[in-house]
Amino acid sequence: MPHTAVRDRRAALEWGAYALAGSMLSTTGHAQTIPAPHTLNNPGTVMQASDRLPLGSSDITVSPLGVGCMGMSEFYGPTDAAEVQRTLDAALERGVNFFDTADMYGRGANEELLAPLLTGRRDRIVLASKFGIVRDANGVHFDNRPDYVKRACEASLRRLKTDYIDVFYAHRIDRKHPVEDMVGTMADLVREGKVRAIGLSEAAPATIRQAHRIHPLAAVQTEYSLFSRGPESEILPTCRALGIAFVPYAPLCRGLLSSQARDATHLGPGDFRQALPRFQPTNFVHNQALVERLAEYGQRQGCSSAQIALAWLRAKGNDIVPIPGMRSVRHLDENLGALSMALSGDDVAAIEALLPIQAVAGERYSDAELMTVGL
Ligand SMILES: NC(=O)c1ccc[n+]([C@@H]2O[C@H](COP(=O)([O-])OP(=O)(O)OC[C@H]3O[C@@H](n4cnc5c(N)ncnc54)[C@H](OP(=O)(O)O)[C@@H]3O)[C@@H](O)[C@H]2O)c1
Numbered sequence: 093m094p095h096t097a098v099r100d101r102r103a104a105l106e107w108g109a110y111a112l113a114g115s116m117l118s119t120t121g122h123a124q125t126i127p128a129p130h131t132l133n134n135p136g137t138v139m140q141a142s143d144r145l146p147l148g149s150s151d152i153t154v155s156p157l158g159v160g161c162m163g164m165s166e167f168y169g170p171t172d173a174a175e176v177q178r179t180l181d182a183a184l185e186r187g188v189n190f191f192d193t194a195d196m197y198g199r200g201a202n203e204e205l206l207a208p209l210l211t212g213r214r215d216r217i218v219l220a221s222k223f224g225i226v227r228d229a230n231g232v233h234f235d236n237r238p239d240y241v242k243r244a245c246e247a248s249l250r251r252l253k254t255d256y257i258d259v260f261y262a263h264r265i266d267r268k269h270p271v272e273d274m275v276g277t278m279a280d281l282v283r284e285g286k287v288r289a290i291g292l293s294e295a296a297p298a299t300i301r302q303a304h305r306i307h308p309l310a311a312v313q314t315e316y317s318l319f320s321r322g323p324e325s326e327i328l329p330t331c332r333a334l335g336i337a338f339v340p341y342a343p344l345c346r347g348l349l350s351s352q353a354r355d356a357t358h359l360g361p362g363d364f365r366q367a368l369p370r371f372q373p374t375n376f377v378h379n380q381a382l383v384e385r386l387a388e389y390g391q392r393q394g395c396s397s398a399q400i401a402l403a404w405l406r407a408k409g410n411d412i413v414p415i416p417g418m419r420s421v422r423h424l425d426e427n428l429g430a431l432s433m434a435l436s437g438d439d440v441a442a443i444e445a446l447l448p449i450q451a452v453a454g455e456r457y458s459d460a461e462l463m464t465v466g467l
Contacts, residue, residue, distance in 0.1 A: 137428040139187030148337040150289040150310035154218050158190030159183050160417035165198030169360035182421045192415045194222035203251035220259035221248050236266035238277040261291040265467040279307035294465040297330040309336045316340035319452040343414035350398040369454030378453040385446045402430035
């Protein structure tokens with residue numbers, strides 16, 4: 093039985109119904125309305141300090157679910173600032189201590205948004221940020237050179253109004269410059285007390301091993317979800333062999349695994365999913381039919397497809413800490429409810445039978461962006 097984050101409750105899931113759910117897949121080729129569950133499992137779940145998980149071999153422990161903050165500033169269309177604040181405060185109240193940002197989200201605005209959260213309660217929060225994706229007058233490029241790493245760290249600290257970052261990730265690997273120099277500089281930041289632990293994002297297994305030899309990595313962050321199973325072949329086993337925590341980003345496939353997804357033509361201005369292959373109309377219809385399987389299945393258990401998607405990730409191991417993005421207390425509570433669902437091996441197999449690897453239509457990024465990941 094996998095770790096149950098909230099020990100006193102176990103959702104009464106009857107996963108045996110999955111075979112029936114499989115027959116629910118739309119064969120019409122038209123987008124279906126995904127049913128919402130009538131009631132959700134344990135919305136408002138509160139986590140305890142004893143539920144925390146170690147982040148690799150570092151001395152950092154985190155809640156079994158973090159909050160991805162990117163969408164609070166950019167990429168997913170207009171944001172309700174007051175509701176975002178309520179969501180951040182509610183997350184802390186409910187025992188979430190792991191918050192994920194990056195210097196490039198909102199061009200620094202996302203880190204500034206999190207500064208008030210840290211004030212007066214810095215020791216209650218594990219703040220992860222990232223450097224290396226530079227947006228300037230020349231467009232978007234990567235920079236992992238030592239001098240840049242140091243400057244990026246100082247700038248993040250200023251914006252966050254704090255004197256240390258808990259987990260400092262290289263957001264992308266810049267192959268133009270030696271990885272050793274970048275990691276060596278990150279290690280210097282640890283020695284200087286500006287960073288507690290380091291990590292890589294979207295790195296290849298060889299890069300992970302190379303970096304880990306120079307300084308222990310606490311975490312590796314890569315896209316991983318029921319729709320993005322790539323890390324299972326090499327990245328996850330590499331992390332496990334080295335004792336590095338794995339942080340799945342976009343665990344809901346940018347919302348596609350939830351009941352609220354819309355196709356590219358219905359997304360608002362500034363929503364970067366308009367450019368993602370999986371949200372293009374034809375792919376979207378196919379993908380939504382897959383999610384419909386999950387939703388029908390979940391509906392019988394009183395849980396949403398998003399909750400199943402998160403519970404599935406959690407069931408993969410205590411070294412896996414998903415960071416779903418959310419901008420409302422409603423989504424926060426729904427997602428935390430997933431922590432009460434202790435899936436068995438049979439449950440996991442059933443869910444994977446509903447959404448087989450490779451069933452999703454469309455790559456997770458555009459061709460140009462795919463060139464920049466897994467380096
Ligand atoms: N390392 C990297 O390169 C990288 C890349 C991308 C993201 N990230 C990190 O990973 C985090 C998560 O990824 P993501 O935000 O891109 O994708 P995600 O977590 O897969 O999905 C976020 C989307 O799902 C929606 N959502 C969340 N909970 C929901 C629920 N219970 N029901 C229905 N919809 C729900 C959100 O809506 P609302 O916003 O309206 O609540 C948002 O549209 C980011 O915030 C960021 O910190 C890292």
